Amino acid sequence: MFSWYIFFQRELFVIRDEKDEMQIPQFKECPFGESVDVLDFPVGDVFCKAVAVKERSNVVPGEWIPLRACFGRLSSRHYANASKALEMLDWNSQTLYCGHCGSLQLKKTSISKYCPQCQVETWPKLSPAVIAVIYRGDEILLVKSKTFIRDFYVLISGFVELGESFEESLRREVAEETGIELKNIRYFGSQAWPFPRNIMVGFLAEYAGGELRFQEEEISCGGWFRYDNLPKIPDKASISRRLIDAWVRERELANSCR
Numbered sequence: 001m002f003s004w005y006i007f008f009q010r011e012l013f014v015i016r017d018e019k020d021e022m023q024i025p026q027f028k029e030c031p032f033g034e035s036v037d038v039l040d041f042p043v044g045d046v047f048c049k050a051v052a053v054k055e056r057s058n059v060v061p062g063e064w065i066p067l068r069a070c071f072g073r074l075s076s077r078h079y080a081n082a083s084k085a086l087e088m089l090d091w092n093s094q095t096l097y098c099g100h101c102g103s104l105q106l107k108k109t110s111i112s113k114y115c116p117q118c119q120v121e122t123w124p125k126l127s128p129a130v131i132a133v134i135y136r137g138d139e140i141l142l143v144k145s146k147t148f149i150r151d152f153y154v155l156i157s158g159f160v161e162l163g164e165s166f167e168e169s170l171r172r173e174v175a176e177e178t179g180i181e182l183k184n185i186r187y188f189g190s191q192a193w194p195f196p197r198n199i200m201v202g203f204l205a206e207y208a209g210g211e212l213r214f215q216e217e218e219i220s221c222g223g224w225f226r227y228d229n230l231p232k233i234p235d236k237a238s239i240s241r242r243l244i245d246a247w248v249r250e251r252e253l254a255n256s257c258r
């Protein structure tokens with residue numbers, strides 16, 4: 001029986017089909033040598049194997065590409081399966097031992113492990129983060145982050161802390177990083193973000209008051225930008241770009257109706 005083989009050695013292994021389109025390969029048996037880790041997981045009627053490869057090999061012609069760079073180049077189904085595979089491999093390598101007693105954990109199902117000493121079953125954990133378009137009329141708040149040195153502006157985002165709702169987390173994060181207050185928080189959508197095991201939860205929120213005062217440790221610069229004069233923004237792999245694009249369409253529509 002053929003399975004989808006999702007190989008990682010830091011980067012993802014992909015092949016080209018006859019139309020030169022990027023694909024996750026299918027094999028009956030693993031074509032590479034020794035693997036660090038192999039995890040089986042079904043996705044619908046498809047059988048996937050996430051494989052952490054010890055060494056790259058040229059047994060099969062293909063390319064090794066960072067997963068993020070595969071967005072929009074792999075089909076969305078293949079990209080989703082590769083994302084899940086990367087998260088599973090990360091989860092597996094981080095949970096070899098029981099957090100209570102230190103015993104070697106055993107696999108129980110494709111998405112759970114248990115400790116034979118404590119008899120405790122555990123599942124993969126995600127770290128949720130909130131991200132938002134913050135707008136004031138025709139302007140959007142964009143910043144450059146100090147922690148990610150990239151040549152583009154981003155939205156405000158941050159991890160949800162224990163005991164917080166997503167909305168509370170967003171209000172706190174924005175207040176801490178920019179000093180402003182929000183109103184009319186609207187849910188937009190979410191995106192699995194396997195770098196390494198996060199989920200991004202997106203919102204649109206309106207400026208409610210306060211002076212911009214950036215947190216020095218987090219933000220190098222930023223400000224309000226008009227929807228029709230944006231600086232360089234993230235690529236289409238991210239929910240932040242979908243959020244910005246959706247808000248720009250909203251503003252275009254609102255202004256065309258005036």
Ligand SMILES: [Zn+2]
Nearest residue numbers: 098101115118
């Ligand atoms: Zn234990």
